[in-house]
Each structure stands twice: as structure tokens, then as C-alpha cells.
Amino acid sequence: MRTKEEFNQFFQTGLTGVIKTLDKARRKVLFRLFLTHFLNLILILVFLVFFVVWMEKLDEGELESGSFVIIVIGIVFLALIGLLIYLYYRKRKKYVVEFKTNLINPIIKFIDQGLNYVPDGYISSGAFSASKIFHQPYNRYSGDDLVEGTIDKTKILFSELHVANIVHRDKRTEKHPVFDGMFFIADFNKHFKGQTFVLPDKAEKLFKGLGKFFQSMNWNYGQLVKMENIEFEKEFVVYSNDQIEARYIISLSMMERMLALKKRFNRPVYFSFINSNVNFAVALRGKQLEPTVLRSLDNRKIIDSYFGLLNDMIAIVDELNLNTRIWTKQ
Amino acid sequence: MEIVLIVIAVVLLILVLMYNSLVRKRNMVDQVFASMDAMLKKRFDLIPNLVSSVKEYMKHEAGTLTKITELRTKALSPNISTEDKVVVNNELNKLLGGLKVAFENYPDLKASNNFLQLQASLNEVEEQISAARRTYNAAVNDNNNAVDMFPTNIIAGLFGFKRRTLFEIPESERTNINVGNLFNS
Numbered sequence: 100m101r102t103k104e105e106f107n108q109f110f111q112t113g114l115t116g117v118i119k120t121l122d123k124a125r126r127k128v129l130f131r132l133f134l135t136h137f138l139n140l141i142l143i144l145v146f147l148v149f150f151v152v153w154m155e156k157l158d159e160g161e162l163e164s165g166s167f168v169i170i171v172i173g174i175v176f177l178a179l180i181g182l183l184i185y186l187y188y189r190k191r192k193k194y195v196v197e198f199k200t201n202l203i204n205p206i207i208k209f210i211d212q213g214l215n216y217v218p219d220g221y222i223s224s225g226a227f228s229a230s231k232i233f234h235q236p237y238n239r240y241s242g243d244d245l246v247e248g249t250i251d252k253t254k255i256l257f258s259e260l261h262v263a264n265i266v267h268r269d270k271r272t273e274k275h276p277v278f279d280g281m282f283f284i285a286d287f288n289k290h291f292k293g294q295t296f297v298l299p300d301k302a303e304k305l306f307k308g309l310g311k312f313f314q315s316m317n318w319n320y321g322q323l324v325k326m327e328n329i330e331f332e333k334e335f336v337v338y339s340n341d342q343i344e345a346r347y348i349i350s351l352s353m354m355e356r357m358l359a360l361k362k363r364f365n366r367p368v369y370f371s372f373i374n375s376n377v378n379f380a381v382a383l384r385g386k387q388l389e390p391t392v393l394r395s396l397d398n399r400k401i402i403d404s405y406f407g408l409l410n411d412m413i414a415i416v417d418e419l420n421l422n423t424r425i426w427t428k429q
Numbered sequence: 430m431e432i433v434l435i436v437i438a439v440v441l442l443i444l445v446l447m448y449n450s451l452v453r454k455r456n457m458v459d460q461v462f463a464s465m466d467a468m469l470k471k472r473f474d475l476i477p478n479l480v481s482s483v484k485e486y487m488k489h490e491a492g493t494l495t496k497i498t499e500l501r502t503k504a505l506s507p508n509i510s511t512e513d514k515v516v517v518n519n520e521l522n523k524l525l526g527g528l529k530v531a532f533e534n535y536p537d538l539k540a541s542n543n544f545l546q547l548q549a550s551l552n553e554v555e556e557q558i559s560a561a562r563r564t565y566n567a568a569v570n571d572n573n574n575a576v577d578m579f580p581t582n583i584i585a586g587l588f589g590f591k592r593r594t595l596f597e598i599p600e601s602e603r604t605n606i607n608v609g610n611l612f613n614s
Contacts, residue, residue, distance in 0.1 A: 325571075327563065346561075
């Protein structure tokens, strides 16, 4: 975990040059974007003119009927447009790779040398399902920006994930999002056998006292575990198949730590403790750690937001005190 | 006539459900108490090992170590009452807490692998005991609410369901440990 001041220093010495080069590349991509739009527009106009002239000639009887020819010409025009768009995306992708290797990777290495970055890697759907946090079915699973490694004694990995279920109903396609955001897995510092979940408390916020009643009937996750920290109980609901173990994992100080994490992200957060791992999911809007094409990269706010997210994710190890190995698990 | 029968059936059903929920809550208290007992036993089992491994290093703490061994023997004697067990345990907590602070004065001890392993086990058991105690209190709270609150209190009164006493949380667990104070005392 690094402070803002440390990052400022790193920014001055290590990033300004990179950002200048990247922004040049970005401007080239932007130029290509305009060029592609411009050429496509011209192609469409040419085709329309051609089409109108063709129709007139057909009406005047100068030409034999030949819709076959106009279809072939139409396809050629479409192919040209497609090719231009493809070429643009290829260039954009090259820029994204450059952005991730030259900007995101150094930021991660700056936060912790021991971490590895795989730009197009992501947490497997097997690991996502094994966390048992989200029970909805899904058929779309993607992600990127995988970070993995060991911080002191704790193995971690995290990535961005986009999980959804696409349903076709009456010729309509409906998208039911399951999870969008960052997903984090780490080796937990205490031994445990059961399954424990800490989820955002929706029922209690909606129904106040009655919420407890609805919560106690959630069979997906196990028994409701009531905690003694009032603030914690307002934000979260805990389920487990072992009442004592749940409290062993979620000690009094752990509750404070989880609350602090929730406050920092200020978005819905989910935890599960399964197979000696802690899984953490924070729901975020949109795509993370992606370069902008329309806006200049030479903008401190954007760079700070990349650093902020990565630093927050890596700091989870400290926030949850995972490197304190004073129990039998080393 | 039928309506009367239905009403009686529904009332009976509600009574049975309330009775069962009281039984469930009482059993939960007993069950958690048993688990807590098991964890306390686990800690007692660690004590002989701990004492034998630190004895040679901690000559100044010999008195404390003897006291700890005595308390363990007392707690494991078959005819001890639950209340006594709690008292013995609280005393043991205090002594072990003091011993842990004293560990800091023995660098040789802290370099011993065997000792570090033992200390980790002890920390683990203590955290488990603390978890069990919190679980016990939650179960007792549930039970007492049911015994005191309308309408289950009527059934509780009829069938002799009783309130249970909460476990006292030791002072050390209630307040955050202030490292500075450790050195002042």
C-alpha cells in the first residue's frame, strides 16, 4: 500500500514521460477514429449517389433489369466500411495494450514489486462460482486486468469481472447483470472449515425490524448470524453454516475493518469465507482501468483514479489484517 | 361448529410452534455451551506443553507457572460446578494475559520455534473461545427475548423455560488494547 504523496513523487519521476508518449499514441487513435468516420460517410454518400443514378437510368429504360449488380456493389461498399472499422479497432487495441503495459503495469509494480499483471487475464469462472457469493445463473462471463502475487505472507489475486445472464424472450434479448466490478481472492490468515458470507444488508434497510425476519429465511447462504456491532449490522448481513466459526472469522476488530472497507469503496461490497480463502467483491459501474480515447490522458485526475483503484484493491490485505499470522496458519 | 374446530386447530398449531421455538432456543444455548466447553478443554490441553517449554527460560515467572498448572488441575477435576469453572477460567485468563506480556522480556524464548508454534495455538484457541463466548451470548439473548416477550412468555411460564445468564466479557476483550499502557503497568 502506498500513500498519495509517494505516488505524487513516482508520478513526477516515473510517469510523466510515459504519459506524454501515450497521449501522442492516443491522438493518433483519435485521428484514425475521425478518419474512419469521415471515409465511411463518403463511402455511404458515393453509394447513395450511385444508387439514385442507377434507379433513374433503370426508369428511363437505359439499363436492363439487374438488381444482382447493385447487390454486389452494395456488398463491396459494406465490406469496405467493415474493413475500415476493423482497422480502427485493431489500432485502438494496440493502443490499449501499450497503455496497459506502459502505464498500468508500472503503477502496479510501484505499489508492490511482488505483483504480476496480466492485462487480458481474469479470475476463472470456476473461482467465481466457488465463492458462492452470487447464486444467479449466468451465460456471459468476461473480465480483464488480472493482478496476482504474494504480499508479505498472503497470496492474492484480483481482476475486473463482468458477469451476466442473457435471456431471449419473445424475440427480445434481456440482459440480467449478475456482477460488474472488481473481484478479489486472498488466502485467509485463520483456519476454518465452514462457509461464511457477509453481504450488503438490503432487507434491513428496506424493512427495518421486519428485515431480520426476511433475512432469517435465506436458504441460499445458511443460518443468519447476528453480530453485536450495531453499525456493522446496519450495513451487512452475515450467514454461515457454523455460528461459532463465523464469529471466529469475524472478530470484533474484523467488523470494524469490514466497515472501513465498505466506507472506502462506498459501493456494495460482498465477502465470502470458503476453502480457506476470503473472497471479496465490490460492485462498480462501467469498465475499470481502461484508456480514454476522446479525453486527454495528460490529466492528473484520470491517472489518480487508476492508482486509487489499484491501491485500494491491494490495500485490502492490510485492511483485513491478512498478514498477521499469529494463529497456527502460517 | 367446523369454524370452531378450525380455530382450535390453528390456535393449537401456533402454541406448538411457539413451544418448539422455545425448545430450539434452549437447545441452542446448551449446544453452544458444550462447544465452548470443548474449546476451553483445548486450551487446558495446551497448558502442560506451554509450561514445560517456557519453564527453563522464564525463571522469574516460576510462581505464575505453578499457579497456572494448579488452576488447570482444578478446572479439569470432574466434580467442578459450571460457575466455578467460569471463575477458574477468568483467573486463568488473567494469568495467561500477564504471561504473554512477560514473554516479551525473553528474547531466547521468542526465537524458539516450538514456542512460537505453541503461542500461535494459544492465540487461536483464545480467539475461538472468544467466538464461542459471543455465540453463547447471542444464543442466550435469543432465548431470553423469547422467554420475556409476549406471547411466547406465556408458554415459557407454563412449561418452565428459564432465562439464562450472559457470560461476562472480560475487560481485556471489551476495550482495545492500548500498547502504551502495557508498558506503564
